[in-house]
């Protein structure tokens with residue numbers, strides 16, 4: 001008889017009963033409407049060769065970092081990479097983390113202090129919520145992309161607290177939301193935060209590579225970089241590699257090096273990873289433009305087809321590479337996703353509890369390498385299934 005703990009088994013059983021069990025799938029040969037590789041960099045052979053060549057040019061013959069960056073792992077490539085990131089993202093400094101998840105738990109676990117207040121969009125990424133669990137600051141969610149609700153929440157909370165004189169107030173959002181692909185009104189948000197001296201923190205995981213003249217992200221596309229306290233950029237999505245950075249002023253970097261636990265207590269990225277980030281940014285600037293134009297064209301075409309096929313009432317308005325089609329219930333969304341898979345398309349069903357019940361969705365991730373035929377056909381099939 002298995003001695004697996006009963007309490008854990010009951011939780012797994014609940015997932016099975018609700019048709020929401022998560023399982024690891026094999027990577028598929030289906031048409032890709034599910035990966036975050038928006039520009040095709042992850043599988044780009046030219047980029048792979050350039051990264052390999054750069055490793056040789058830099059004479060790097062080291063497999064691992066050997067330790068945390070505060071111990072033995074801070075090899076010279078890190079300062080080159082962070083300098084490049086700061087220049088490209090037009091900010092004083094950058095601190096590289098092993099992943100976006102690490103960066104968010106490091107930042108939110110360390111920055112907001114007891115007596116501070118954090119207001120975050122209700123759809124904020126799990127890594128930010130997890131980081132907030134590690135802080136003594138009080139945190140509150142506001143309705144998705146709803147500035148009016150944010151203002152109301154801040155007023156109500158601050159009125160009820162008398163001891164907020166030297167409290168910092170952090171407002172946290174994503175420039176492109178990972179589930180819906182939509183964006184807040186960043187200009188208005190910046191105006192509001194500036195007027196009230198609130199500190200704005202923006203997760204740009206799904207905007208880097210996609211928005212901006214050369215893929216710098218939505219904050220820079222809108223020219224707002226000087227009004228944001230901190231930005232998160234990740235390299236595992238459009239950049240096609242792995243890792244992340246927090247962008248901000250020099251003192252923020254110094255603070256995080258001292259207090260962000262996921263930075264301090266973890267082995268640094270291997271040199272191969274660091275070189276691959278340098279190489280991916282170089283590729284983005286020099287060869288990535290045509291991929292980004294193609295991605296934009298594919299997003300435009302997809303949205304046009306959604307309208308033509310009268311599917312728009314199901315889709316959440318978005319200009320990003322993420323286009324979500326709400327099909328309420330795990331059963332329904334799974335069944336449509338399965339039918340599309342049989343026809344050769346990989347479109348992921350996003351189930352509750354990842355999203356609230358009733359907002360289960362098919363998430364279409366659009367890429368530069370999807371053909372117009374694929375884009376048209378997947379929507380044609382969808383229209384026959386719903």
Ligand SMILES: Cc1ncc(COP(=O)(O)O)c(C=O)c1O
Pocket residue numbers: 099100101102104125127174177178203205206234235236243244
């Ligand atoms: C909005 C957002 N932030 C952070 C992360 C975490 O990034 P990483 O995959 O590099 O850990 C993700 C990844 O899913 C994300 O969607």
